[in-house]
Amino acid sequence: MGRVILLLVLFLFPLPLSAQIKEAEFKGSFYPKEKAELEAQIEAFLRDVKAERIFGEPIGILAPHAGYMYCGATMAYAYRQIQGRTLEAAILTGPSHRYTFQGVAVYKDGAFETPLGRTPVETKTTRQIMERLPFAKDFHLAFEKEHSLEVQLPFLQKVAPGIRIVPLLFGSLSFGQMRQIASVLCEVFKERRALIVASSDMSHYHPEAEARRIDLRTLKMIEEMDAHGLYEAMSRGESELCGPGPVLALLFVTRMLNGGAKILFYDTSARQAGKDSVVGYGAAVFYKERMLTEGQARALLCLARESIEKFLREGSLPAISVEDEALLQRKGVFVTLKKKGTLRGCMGLVLPSLPLYEAVRRGAVLSATEDPRFRPLSLDELKDIRIEISILGPPRRIRDPQDIEVGKDGLFVVKGERLGLLLPQVAREYGLSREQFILETLKKAGLGLAALLEKEAALYAFRAQIVSE
Numbered sequence: 001m002g003r004v005i006l007l008l009v010l011f012l013f014p015l016p017l018s019a020q021i022k023e024a025e026f027k028g029s030f031y032p033k034e035k036a037e038l039e040a041q042i043e044a045f046l047r048d049v050k051a052e053r054i055f056g057e058p059i060g061i062l063a064p065h066a067g068y069m070y071c072g073a074t075m076a077y078a079y080r081q082i083q084g085r086t087l088e089a090a091i092l093t094g095p096s097h098r099y100t101f102q103g104v105a106v107y108k109d110g111a112f113e114t115p116l117g118r119t120p121v122e123t124k125t126t127r128q129i130m131e132r133l134p135f136a137k138d139f140h141l142a143f144e145k146e147h148s149l150e151v152q153l154p155f156l157q158k159v160a161p162g163i164r165i166v167p168l169l170f171g172s173l174s175f176g177q178m179r180q181i182a183s184v185l186c187e188v189f190k191e192r193r194a195l196i197v198a199s200s201d202m203s204h205y206h207p208e209a210e211a212r213r214i215d216l217r218t219l220k221m222i223e224e225m226d227a228h229g230l231y232e233a234m235s236r237g238e239s240e241l242c243g244p245g246p247v248l249a250l251l252f253v254t255r256m257l258n259g260g261a262k263i264l265f266y267d268t269s270a271r272q273a274g275k276d277s278v279v280g281y282g283a284a285v286f287y288k289e290r291m292l293t294e295g296q297a298r299a300l301l302c303l304a305r306e307s308i309e310k311f312l313r314e315g316s317l318p319a320i321s322v323e324d325e326a327l328l329q330r331k332g333v334f335v336t337l338k339k340k341g342t343l344r345g346c347m348g349l350v351l352p353s354l355p356l357y358e359a360v361r362r363g364a365v366l367s368a369t370e371d372p373r374f375r376p377l378s379l380d381e382l383k384d385i386r387i388e389i390s391i392l393g394p395p396r397r398i399r400d401p402q403d404i405e406v407g408k409d410g411l412f413v414v415k416g417e418r419l420g421l422l423l424p425q426v427a428r429e430y431g432l433s434r435e436q437f438i439l440e441t442l443k444k445a446g447l448g449l450a451a452l453l454e455k456e457a458a459l460y461a462f463r464a465q466i467v468s469e
Contacts (some may be wrong), residue, residue: 013315020110020140025145027115030067031154033394035115037430039148041068042158042226046077046083052264055329056287058082059189060196060260061224063155064244064281065094065148071201075155077283078266083159088192089122091157091166091185093158093246094148094199100171103135104181112150116157120162125188129166132184135177142169148199148243156197162269166194170245177229178245189257191278191389200243202280208270213238215280219263222284224460225396227251232399239411240280250286258463259288260394273295289393296326297389297467303357304335304364304387307468312379327357328428332462334423335363337377337385345371350412350421360389388468395460404461406434411441415457420444424464 017159027033032041045068061078061106064071084143096105108126111118130136143286149167157164167189173181188194195236218239221230227248233239241247247358252262261287270280292300311317322328345367349359364387368377398404405413407428412421420441427437438459442451450455 004374009092021118022107022110022112024112024150026150030147030151031072033115034067037387038113038115039158041072042155045072046080048073048160049080051080051083052262052285053325053329054081054262054285054287055326058085058195058285058287059257060091062150062198062199062200062247062250062282062284062286064201064283065151065199065311066269066279066281070272070279071267071281074265074267074281076282078285079155079159080250081264081285082195084159085195086193087160087163087195089125089164089189089262090160090186090212091125091168091194091196092149092152092156092199093168093196093243093249094146094152095144095241095243095245096146096169096171097148098145099142101139101142102127103137103177103193104133104173104329105139105169105171106130106136107140107143108138112153112165112167114150114153114156114157119153119157120164122166125166125192129184130167132187133180135173136168139169142171143167149165153196168458170243170249173245174441178248179252180258181249184314185249185253185356189253196241196250196253196286198246200241200247202282203240204210204242204279205277208268208275208278209282211268211278211376212266214238215266219266219282219284220447221397222247222251222282223261223263224392225251225255225261226246226399227255228399231396246263254286254288255322255396257288258393259286289324291465292326292391292467296324299324300325300357300360300389300469301387301469304360305382306387307361307364308377308385309379309382311369312377312382317361317365322355322357326354330354331356331359332382333359333363334390334421335360335367336388336390336423338385338388339381339384344381345374345377346423347371348390350419352392356391363389386469388466390425390464393463395464396463398459398461401434401438404434404437406432406436406437407465409461410464411437411459411461413441413445413447413451413457413459414423415445415447415451415454418445418447420447423466425466433449
């Protein structure tokens, strides 16, 4: 009778087949199978790496997925950036090496196991993704014998213990579908402290010099947030990522969150396998910048005014000491001076070559004394000047003008030695359309619209935090 009742209960409340433990299939080959040895190896990799200073919150990382003897050191650069962060979920995205399918394969529930323990699947998020993306399906079979996600787990377990995962494998996807994925993942970020892990190696089986040429071009497009350019380069065979979908989706998410990307490290398998035929490995962090506080903004405005006054009185700027980390980050900056509402000077530094406080000092003095449109500011005029500082966010390459959000985006164009820039507020103040905004930016560089068709020219958009007196 007891057996009949048990069978009846199982029939009425069947255990979902997908709620299972995915055992580690690559321990002992891609990474050590013994817990102590694996922990020691990861700790050694992480110990050799110093985290890059990023004034913001990580959105995601790019990490390779080969055997640890080949790419473990590169992986450490990515995972070091999130060590000690409070994270609730990691969205693991990787390519499918074994199965060919359309869309996204989701590991809906259960847990993944490695020698370091089990990491549960964040079921609420996997269900949300499947509900919101018609081409995302529960397809556990795709995860069998697939290493692209498994090799990420031991590092993740080490730097973010207790985290839950959202395992996604990308099949064939259109450009538009990758945008859709990014939109859904942005919703996840609103609901919990999450991180995206884009698992991808780079070029395969070229001589090392050729591999570096291909991969450094790819990494440049990633750092420029150039999703369109990367997609086109992949289509033409000029760029090689075995996980293009995960990387492009992460690029789109970062663009949608007005973030940036920083390349952390690049290496190849040359030391282990020789230089004749190598695989490339890159590490990057994608981040959302932290805004300055009201107090930090006031400090910069005071610094700008004091710098102008000091320079006008003495003709030089003495060195100063600053301890606030936010003011030590390297940023592009423009300082705008207005007298009774009329422009009196606007100059700055496009590239983040100086600490923020120093860029503000330099920009303030340049605006007051070297703007070729105006005579140098006099000390008597300073009391009538209102100062505005625009702190430039990460630039993103523009291939499609529709990606420009007029009123929120600033623009700059580069062609050789020529550079023209317009701040976001210019379009608002002068009521410029998108086309006019582009044309005026080109005009600042002494270029016409045809310049955008030339390979040497590049158009970028950026956001800015604007603070004023």
